[in-house]
Structures are given as structure tokens and as C-alpha cells.
Amino acid sequence: MSGLHPAALAAAAVLVLMGFAASRHKKPLRASLTSALAGMGALGAVNMLAPFTGVGLALNAFTAFMAVVLGAPGVVTMLVLNLVFGLV
Numbered sequence: 001m002s003g004l005h006p007a008a009l010a011a012a013a014v015l016v017l018m019g020f021a022a023s024r025h026k027k028p029l030r031a032s033l034t035s036a037l038a039g040m041g042a043l044g045a046v047n048m049l050a051p052f053t054g055v056g057l058a059l060n061a062f063t064a065f066m067a068v069v070l071g072a073p074g075v076v077t078m079l080v081l082n083l084v085f086g087l088v
Helices: 006-023 028-048 061-070 072-084
Strands: none
Touching (some): 028 061, 061 072
């Protein structure tokens, strides 16, 4: 075993896959930054609306990573996991 935590290996795999997806765009840096900003905006919107909806996400390293790397779909995935399983 390499001594790396399984979550670190999963995060590295997600980063590589997202890098591959961004590289397929004409402007990969712009696509990555746009996705990251949209994810952080979505996470902020979810937390700002939490008093009205009753559904919020904690701001920690995991949720920030998911929002920045996966963008808005990552935030939606965390919301679904939170609502269905109470995991996040």
C-alpha cells in the first residue's frame, strides 16, 4: 500500500478527469475557472437560502473541493446526497 488515504486518491482521480474534460474545450483555463466560479456561487446560494429552504451544506474542505472542481453539478450532487442519505 502506498500510504495515501483513499480520499486523497479519489480526489486525485477527480482532478485528472476534470482536467481531461477541460482540455477538450477550445479555452480550457476559461472553462475551468467558469466552472469553479459557478460551483462556488451555487454553494453560496444554497447556504444563503438555507434559512428559507431548510437545506444547507456546511462549508468545509470537502464541500469546497467538490464545488470548485466539479462546479454546480457537484453542488447538486451534494444536495441530493444530503437530502436522500444525510451524508454531507
